[in-house]
Amino acid sequence: MSTEHAIEESIEAAADVVGPVWPLHSFVTANPLAGFEDEPFHEAVAHAERLFGGDGYPSADVFRRALESGEIDPAVVRAELAAHGYDDDLDASLDRMAAASKDTLGTSTTATDRVDAVLTKWLAAFLDQGQAEWPMPNREQGFYAAFRTVARYDGDIPDADALVDLPDRPVDAIRDRLADYPVGEWRDVFEFQLAALPGWTGLVKQRVDDLDAWQSTYPITLSEYLAVRLTLVDLFDAPLAPAEAPDGDASHTPGELDTDTNEDGGDVPLPELWLTAWEATYRAELVDALTEASESLADTPDGDRPDAQLVFCIDTRSEIVRRHVEAAGNYETHGYAGFFGIPMRYAGYDSDVTVDACPPILDAQHYILDRPTRTTSSDRTGYDRWHGVVGSATHAIERLKSNAATAFSFVESAGVGYGAALAARTLLPARVHDLFDTVDGHVPDAHEFCEPRIDYTPDPVSTLRAGLTLDEKVEYAAAAFELMGIEEFARVVVFCGHASETTNNPYESSLDCGACAGNPGGPNARVLAAICNDDAVRAALGARGIDVPDDTVFVAGEHNTTTDEVELYASNVPDTHADDLERLRADLATARIGAAAERAGDMGADAESGVRETERRAADWAETRPEWGLAGNAGFVVGPRALTAGLDLDGRSFLHSYDWTTDPDGDALEVIMTGPMVVTQWINTQYYFATVDNGVYGSGSKVTQNPVGNVGVFQGNGGDLMTGLPSQSLLSADDELYHQPLRLSTVIHAPVERVTDVLADHEAMRGLLDNGWLSLTVVDPQRDHRAFHYDGELDWAPSDEPVAATPESPTKPALADD
Numbered sequence: 001m002s003t004e005h006a007i008e009e010s011i012e013a014a015a016d017v018v019g020p021v022w023p024l025h026s027f028v029t030a031n032p033l034a035g036f037e038d039e040p041f042h043e044a045v046a047h048a049e050r051l052f053g054g055d056g057y058p059s060a061d062v063f064r065r066a067l068e069s070g071e072i073d074p075a076v077v078r079a080e081l082a083a084h085g086y087d088d089d090l091d092a093s094l095d096r097m098a099a100a101s102k103d104t105l106g107t108s109t110t111a112t113d114r115v116d117a118v119l120t121k122w123l124a125a126f127l128d129q130g131q132a133e134w135p136m137p138n139r140e141q142g143f144y145a146a147f148r149t150v151a152r153y154d155g156d157i158p159d160a161d162a163l164v165d166l167p168d169r170p171v172d173a174i175r176d177r178l179a180d181y182p183v184g185e186w187r188d189v190f191e192f193q194l195a196a197l198p199g200w201t202g203l204v205k206q207r208v209d210d211l212d213a214w215q216s217t218y219p220i221t222l223s224e225y226l227a228v229r230l231t232l233v234d235l236f237d238a239p240l241a242p243a244e245a246p247d248g249d250a251s252h253t254p255g256e257l258d259t260d261t262n263e264d265g266g267d268v269p270l271p272e273l274w275l276t277a278w279e280a281t282y283r284a285e286l287v288d289a290l291t292e293a294s295e296s297l298a299d300t301p302d303g304d305r306p307d308a309q310l311v312f313c314i315d316t317r318s319e320i321v322r323r324h325v326e327a328a329g330n331y332e333t334h335g336y337a338g339f340f341g342i343p344m345r346y347a348g349y350d351s352d353v354t355v356d357a358c359p360p361i362l363d364a365q366h367y368i369l370d371r372p373t374r375t376t377s378s379d380r381t382g383y384d385r386w387h388g389v390v391g392s393a394t395h396a397i398e399r400l401k402s403n404a405a406t407a408f409s410f411v412e413s414a415g416v417g418y419g420a421a422l423a424a425r426t427l428l429p430a431r432v433h434d435l436f437d438t439v440d441g442h443v444p445d446a447h448e449f450c451e452p453r454i455d456y457t458p459d460p461v462s463t464l465r466a467g468l469t470l471d472e473k474v475e476y477a478a479a480a481f482e483l484m485g486i487e488e489f490a491r492v493v494v495f496c497g498h499a500s501e502t503t504n505n506p507y508e509s510s511l512d513c514g515a516c517a518g519n520p521g522g523p524n525a526r527v528l529a530a531i532c533n534d535d536a537v538r539a540a541l542g543a544r545g546i547d548v549p550d551d552t553v554f555v556a557g558e559h560n561t562t563t564d565e566v567e568l569y570a571s572n573v574p575d576t577h578a579d580d581l582e583r584l585r586a587d588l589a590t591a592r593i594g595a596a597a598e599r600a601g602d603m604g605a606d607a608e609s610g611v612r613e614t615e616r617r618a619a620d621w622a623e624t625r626p627e628w629g630l631a632g633n634a635g636f637v638v639g640p641r642a643l644t645a646g647l648d649l650d651g652r653s654f655l656h657s658y659d660w661t662t663d664p665d666g667d668a669l670e671v672i673m674t675g676p677m678v679v680t681q682w683i684n685t686q687y688y689f690a691t692v693d694n695g696v697y698g699s700g701s702k703v704t705q706n707p708v709g710n711v712g713v714f715q716g717n718g719g720d721l722m723t724g725l726p727s728q729s730l731l732s733a734d735d736e737l738y739h740q741p742l743r744l745s746t747v748i749h750a751p752v753e754r755v756t757d758v759l760a761d762h763e764a765m766r767g768l769l770d771n772g773w774l775s776l777t778v779v780d781p782q783r784d785h786r787a788f789h790y791d792g793e794l795d796w797a798p799s800d801e802p803v804a805a806t807p808e809s810p811t812k813p814a815l816a817d818d
Contacts, residue, residue, distance in 0.1 A: 004171050006183050011222050014190035017051055020209060020360075021202030021723050023129060023711040027510040027518040028360050029630075031685035031773075032198075032697045032723060041743075041772035042272045051195040054696030056689070057271030058741050060098035066278055067094075071740065073284075077277035084268050097270045111238035116197060118156050118236075119229055120718055122147055123200045127207075128709035129214055140217060144170040144224035158235050170227030177230040177240065189241045193229050194222070199721030201225065203711060213353075275743070279634075279775065283745040286635050286653070287777050287787045287799055290747055293643050294785040306332040308492040308584050310557075311484070313338030313513060313521060314654045314676055315498060316633045317561045320598055322655070324591035326645065331587070334484045334641060335655040337676045338497055338515035340528040341476050341483075344368045345464055348523070349446040357516040357524055359679050366472075367464040368527055370450040447556075447569045452527050473531045474540040480528065481546055483668045485640060485659025489552040492580050495528050496566060497521025498559040500629075504621035506707050507726060511561065511629050514683055515676075522558035526569055529556040553577050562627045563614040564595040602628060602651075604732065624702045624728040631730055631739040633687060636680045638672055639749030639779070654680045660750040660781070669750060670758045673765060677746060681774045684744040690724035691741040698724035744774040752778045752788050752796055759794060766794070 016035035022028040036044035045056020078088040125136040138146040207215040307330045312318035314335045322333040343358040349370040356364040457466035499520030500511030509518035532554040556569040566588045597610030605613040617626045635653035690698035699722030705713040712721040732738040776790040787799035
């Protein structure tokens, strides 16, 4: 093996310890410890603590509060402690856990700090995506070459003139720095250096993997990153490898995690057992309710044809609005991944950028763009005029504000008008929301005069061809109905994507559709609706046994998860369905009132003014918490809606529709388990780790954040790119959690043998379960509706976790009927 190949291979292996980080404008939820998923959970968090210094478990105080509030059943935690040889005295156990906790961060060495400070400065300049007024020169040559030519003028770098003598190729610079290290130690060196700034490293890793437009124009690789970093390490005389760190330097080599092993040599730490008990308490309550519902499914008579069927994203926020929609009228709701099965790259009518509106585990396969229809020239003209004025004004203001020579004169000349606008934004955000609503009512939206171009075009657009063939359209439509188990159709079927509405919020994309990679789901819904309204597609579906009635019309929509307003994109719906849409819109407005009241109450506001409060939060540019997002997520239920229709799951469960009776071969179940189940686990682990250690795995308070380069945020004036959610998305107060840090509990309604068959064919999925990254319970309708919990290595155990209250701690109220 050549030296160059050995270096590249070692870098690739070392990079596994750092998870990918997406730009903030397209926030993608991912497990920050994704590179450790082949290890048992407790070993993975210990490994991550050594590298990053982050806690991997809730604190003893958090567990104590959960115990006192009834969220942890004392009997369950005692059983866990006894099974692993620990004393089952709960107070003593928590005291021991608290005493074992320690600060692992220590104090950074000056040399390493200086390396980080210089490197992050140049990374921010190079990776900037249009925010900088003066872009870094020579970026098109790549990071290493640009750094060599520009950084020699950086007065913060000692002996910066030496940069001129660096080799032309980054791999040669790396080889020079590793001259004193054998090949067997290279991976350790690279892992140590990559983990020093996991935020920036993760962004570079994502850029390399995705090869987007920015990467194509301004390329950077992990080899270039390491060549620059190792050069700075040498110039600042900083430690190159963990073993070289001086005494007391815990900057990037924190002490081993105290796993708190017991006297009998057990290797499971106390926090792992308490976490397991907390999860078991939540899961037992959920499973008990689903088991009871399963027993009654067979006795449920077939109902009348619903007035409409609405397909929402599996997102936990959809669970709330679905309950209220069903209560408002004769409606049937379903859950499906919010990209609606279409892995597409989307270009909006007036957008100069494209987005990959599909989960990151998939590659975009189709290029879809919006095109104006021929009969709407006046709408298009009005839209262009209004948006052109707004865009020009916004650009002018931004240019004036960023220009030191004109900023003061601009504010002085704008005078009262500008001050009034600022005051309205600050003091009357709800009125500002009303104003924009009024304007939107008079100016057509793009979807009112545009339609997605879905027909196949053989010529590629960029790296993708445009549109879909007839066979592809049929497959996507059939897959949707088969995965959800839909066999009968209402007169109106709505595919409802979702998006958030927020102002002055760097994390706004984290509130959009996770299945659409942090983008709104409306475009995907419009594409699937257009596909299903295609006569040729419907004829082909009929040949496959999926009979869509002639009077069924498919409509797209979008759920605003901040305000709970549902907008229907129904401009092309025939007059024969006008009454259906009028009734549906009225009932959606009623559902909005109930859902918004529920959300407002969760945010500590007056539930009676739910709609107004949610509108205020959407328009208030000082609001740090416009909505809760997916905070609280803990469960993923795969089964027919009838299984959960009578339950209030408190917005904590992802809900994917699935009917095992329509899936004899288990193909649909396999797609759900290998797709949505994996994505929900990513979402869950990101919320989990950002909650247990927000400083390392989250992004701290929004109040002290500084956006950088349109790609992320700093805490303060510089340093590593923060990788996760802000504290306001997780905490209801400084010391009060809103999100309960639990690993995902998945419950599937299907024969246990069918689930076993899927697991047997997917080693990676078995690994996630065997290593404790999520749990899986099956409610088996063919075994007297009993529940079976996955016990590792394809074995199952009857789910008999105790949930009864004890005199020490009252249990939470059981899941109630709506």
